[in-house]
Amino acid sequence: MPLFDRKDKSRYASFTRRTLMLSGAMGGIFAVLGARLYQLQILNGHEYLEDAEHNRISQRFIFPPRGRIFDRFGVELASNRRNYRVVIVQEQASPSVEAVLDSVAKIIQIDPDKKQRVLHDIAVNKKFAQVPIVENLSWEEFARVSMHLPYLPGVQTDIGETRAYPYLAEMSHVLGYVAAANQKDLDKDNDPLLAQPGFRIGKRGIEKQYDSEMRGGAGASQVEVNAYGRVIRELDAKPSSPGKDVWLTLDCQLQRYAEERLGDESAACVVMDTATGDVLALASSPGYDPNLFNVGISTTAWNELLHNDHKPLLNKALSGSYPPGSTFKPAMALAAYDNGLADLQVFCSGSVTIGNHTFHCYKKGGHGHVDLRRGIQVSCDVFFYEVARRLGIDKMEAAARALGLGAQTGIELPGENSGFIPSAGWKLARYGVPWQLGDTISAGIGQGYVVVTPIQLCTMAARIASGKALVPRIAHVVGSRFQPQPMPGALPFSPEAFAAVRDGLNAVCNEPGGTGYAWRITEPGFEMAGKTGTAQVRLISKQEHDAGVRKNESLPWNLRDHALYFAYAPAGSPRYACMVMMEHGAVGSHPHVQMARDILLFAQRRDPVKLPTAYPVRAAEDHREGEG
């Protein structure tokens, strides 16, 4: 067969013919396109030019005022105040945005960080968008810029609203803060408001928890703009719908006192109403000034917060988890009482050998004969080793969980840690190692795998004090909606068990020999009952045990044990439960017990649960609509 034949020749001829046909068709289409452009641009060009001139209707957002946050007595914890700001519109800035910014910097101070941010914002926003240069100016500065406006093309001054937190760091961990939405927020939320320069959303705390409620809905104004995007007049406006107010169960005064009492320590404190579970104070120190985030925190300030070893950005009351140490013992005592160990007697010689391991009591010489009441009072480890050995991990776990440990309490704040209460099955599943008796013994004194959060311990204190399954609650009213306040359920412990444990807790504080006796409340009628605890941070070697355990005071700060304490008062008929945790605070003078004592005394003297609250009776928006 030849390589090329007649058939090739015929199809080449056909190809050429048809290529010419298609070329003609292409030419035809180009002619159509050209003719259409001639029609649009030459014949009707003037009409379209006129249309273009009128094509200037643009939509602008009207930011809704953000809902405010109040305490139970109507004190404003977060509000909006007038924000004198200076904005720049890229389209109008001449000769360049940088040059205009430099001129502005001659009138008011703009730090270089800020300038970079403005340039970035301008790059990512539309040319006619108002990008804030500086916010929260004083009236004087604002007036100065306004005076120079004719020489600052593209610069405008306007009065917006900004978030204000009058109590600065004192409420920071409860309230959180607001800041501009980041890419992640934009991906999650389709609200077009988020992408607007200058708009802020809740990032932490209540601000985050109820962000969608407090945010409100955007309004829109239809404006006519000129060829450069400058607004000539407003055509139509749809007002924004204001965000909903949030009323908290907090008592601002008690909260502030608690914060003040915690001082600069790395500590947390929770105060709860033992009748309802309402949280009256939730403090974590150190805090941060939420106002800083509002206008964009500087890198230095942010790094300072981030790298501070006292962790000011962490809400330790909710997100910090610690071994409960001896504060776990009352839970064990409750379980012991109902499981036939009410009359248990143990001789404490300072240590006990179970299996082939020796478990030490914190008191080297031992406590001698110890019963359940004295076990709580002097916090005897050997007694609770025996309790744990006899109960077994299953019953211990059940008791701890019944008291609210090892699970999120469900308080209306983001970022809550669940803590952890181990079970036999968990260890096998997690590590492939069966549960050991030694694990049970360590868990009996709140060490080993057991970790809890301060809010859980405060819940436990309130549950022991009331005998009811109280649940902490911090928001009372959100907009028009009252937060549910379920009736607390029953706890699986007998009234006798509660009575015995409360008696023991009373003895801790109010009888000589109790671990909290030195720091008791002496005012009659205000006495507290509580339990101390120490959470070990480092491992103590056998050699150290033999030579004598080093005192915390002689250790560097970050190796000292955490100190925990929960209490309720008055001891006879409790109204307030309080928990104080101090990181690396286990020193002889028990500063954390002193804090709790002062806070409980302050709470009882002020008695916020007896004062009339200022919660709105009617729905918040109805009220506003009535006004308008």
Add this chain to the structure above:
Amino acid sequence: MPIRPYAAARRHLSITDKLYEVNWGLVLLITIIAGVGIAMQYSVAGGHWDPWASKQLVRFIIGFVMMIVAAMVDIRVWMNIAYPFYAVSLVLLLGVEAMGMAHLGAQRWISLGPLELQPSEPMKIAIILALAKFLHGQSVEDIAKPGRLLIPLIMIGMPAVLVAMQPNLGTTIIIALDGCALLFLAGLSWWWIVPTLTAMAAAVPVAWRYVLHDYQKARVMTFLNPESDALGAGWNITQAKIAVGSGGAAGKGFLEGTQSRLNFLPEKQTDFIWTNFAEEFGFVGCTAMLILFAVVLGYGVQIAMSARSQFGRLVAMGVSLNFFFYIMINGLMVTGLIPVVGIPMPLISYGGTAMLAVMFGFGLLLSVHVHRQVEIPRHSTGII
């Protein structure tokens, strides 16, 4: 036509020879058009290199290198890998169905590690190569046989259906047009063409009823009567016409366009980039641009006619027609002559994979030109 011995077709061309043989006039034209595109990206970003112009420049440079490299490769190599290339593209399209991520409500992208690929773009080239290879082996009489004709129809149908499922009407149309044009050029009998066209015209009402998506129907309806929904779906058409028309004879000048930049138009940097060009450079600029496009197409036709192998002729015409279909659909769309379908203006609209696909297509065209003397027997599969 003299029949050359097979050995002559294997004449060795060195890289220097090949570079000399590249049609540099065509390369210059392509560069000018792409330069206009980058200037437009700069303009719609309000006179900024970011976010589009700088990326587009980088993509053009990559595409340029790809084009020259593709031109250096012997067309018999392209013929050899035509089917594998087609198979890989088809698998990628299937991949998009399976694990592609949603983009603008349509499954069009596939993630390969850090790369995001739109497999419908390489498919446009792959279909041209694969069909050219198949049709190279068929005489005019062969293609008239129903059994033979079925094969290229399946080759066109599979990717067209997959792309239509994404859904991406514009690319489906381009793939179908590319395929049909190649069949036509290979000498498909008029006895097939005329009845098929008649049947298609009859099928339009059926397609309207059962095949088109709601959004596609909405586009057609608003196209037929844009004023009915001037602020909704008709917005694009009305605004595009205003932008193009307001350019007038001489245009408003570079960076002086307001309609596209004030965001009256969506997709201003991609499918509607032509409106910005028309607004800023007017009728004069548009005509000049159309002439540039026409000259590029003229080069394509000339290269196709001068190639000695049927494969080369078909590839050259396929690539040229593909380029033309883009211009036609986009040009007619932004001037309001056909409904809006998502087709960019080649070399000018913003978009990475599309730019690379177009540049690769030009690389093939140049390869055909460089190797125009190469003859390939009908029954050869392209092996050198």
